[in-house]
Amino acid sequence: MSTDATVAVAIFAVGMVGTIALGILAVRGRDTDLAEWSVGSRTFGVLLTWVLLAGENYTSFSYLGASGWAYGYGAPILYLVGYMATGYCMVYLFCPMIWGYAKRHGLISVSDIIAHRFRSPAFGALVAIVATIALLPYIQLQIQGMGLVVSAISYGHIGLKTAFVIGFVVTVGFVLISGLRGSAWVSVLKDALVILTILFLALYLPLHLFGGYGELFSRIRETKAQWLTLPGHDSPGLGVGWFMSTCVLNAVTFTVFPSFVAGYLGSKDANTIRRNSAFLPMYSLLLLVPMMLGLAALFVVPKLETSDLALLTMVTRELPGWLVGLVGVAGALSAIVPMAVFMLCIGTMWGKSVLGLGRDDPARTKRMSQLVVFVSGLVALAGALALPNALVRLSVLSYEGIAQLVPAVVGGLLWRRMTTAGALAGIVVGEAIVVPLALGGHDPLLGINAGLIGLLANVLVNVAVSRAWPAADAGGGRFRRSAEVRHEPAGTLQ
């Protein structure tokens, strides 16, 4: 091993051990009941909520995919900062309401909210299953992202598969014990490292390689002008219409994306969420950096086989070992934090909504949830090791599939006359439009994000069915307290 590689690997190892220690110490001296483990007892202030929600936006994709898209396509990657701005407007409007509803009734996940709103544990279980199908590919993507980061920053000395296992072990190592609070504290470490390393790269690399951003962009204008406007270089239909419709669709999806919901349900009050919705779009400034560096890589490391390695290849070529190690820890944590929250989120949904079917036994629910956390991580790890492409293909569905839950969750809370049949019919029609379009390669359809087309049909069907067959006494006594509902038998979903 070269000196640089030894230093980088040593720093990375210290970072991973420190991560497990920090995650576990985060819950020292606290109760470890279900509400603490799943939603941090709803006590998080602006800082912890900030780092949790930022963790959702700033994943290992930011190091790999964002620079990779910029390298491969160019301007279309700007959608990432666009939908973050519109998304936080939706967060301001709707998330405090969802948070308040969950707090009043002690609900801990999206599926739990649905089960309670529609008085249907079976509907909740269905939502948990749909959400799991959408989230599992994301966990696998993060494991694989971690593999790429670790093998790059170790100069190839740590193999991909070893890195997958390290990612799994570190994540499971703290999330089983310390749940959402552990994830939040690991996020604090992650954000500190990400901000420092990204700011450094933003200032140093363009100056060192080109003499500044102006020089970089004038070179792109001269020889790579296609990269600078939509639809970019050789992109699959990522034009102006796709950009606009995606900024609309992904924005509403923010409010119900299960792991994002897990993040904001931990807030201690409504304004914690509102303040964060103003602060968090600023985080996009950091996202712009890997995009710019992806463009820079066009000249520094042309003809890469894996465009996702655009940024990291430059980092290992241009920087000393200790800095490469720090970038590696930041990149690895950017995979570990979202992975932890995804797994926690699948665990809490299954523990209560599927395996518990709404039964009120927190201790048992927590044990079940922990088991599912472990299993979901194992499934994703197995997928990464054995079938690296199969599950990941599903990830094109994730955002657009989850978007179909928006009418039932947000609309359901705003409109009491929405019926179970209406909400369910809407979701079925929405998914029936999105799934074949996305898997069949017809997304975007006529330049419009397929998820948005599905969502419009979803809302129309939902309203039509809810109005055509109204619930018998929707205005009055149909809605009872949660305590009574828990004794209802399962299977009110008809």
Next chain:
Amino acid sequence: MSRYRHRRTLLWLLVPYLLFVVAIPFVNRIDPVVLGLPFLFVWVLIGVLVSPAAIWLASRGDPLFAANEPEATDVD
């Protein structure tokens, strides 16, 4: 939807939509170049800086922000 009436500062939340949805067909261009940056990138940079300010302005004068209360739901 009554919980969103009488909160006129929420109209500020339209600003990010104007920047990143409505304006996109008109700003998808390289010229004019500002400080070396092509225009689409300049526009996105402006959007990233203006959006948090717009959301912050929405919260000023929002009665539910002043009360630190979540919106009521239509069902319980």
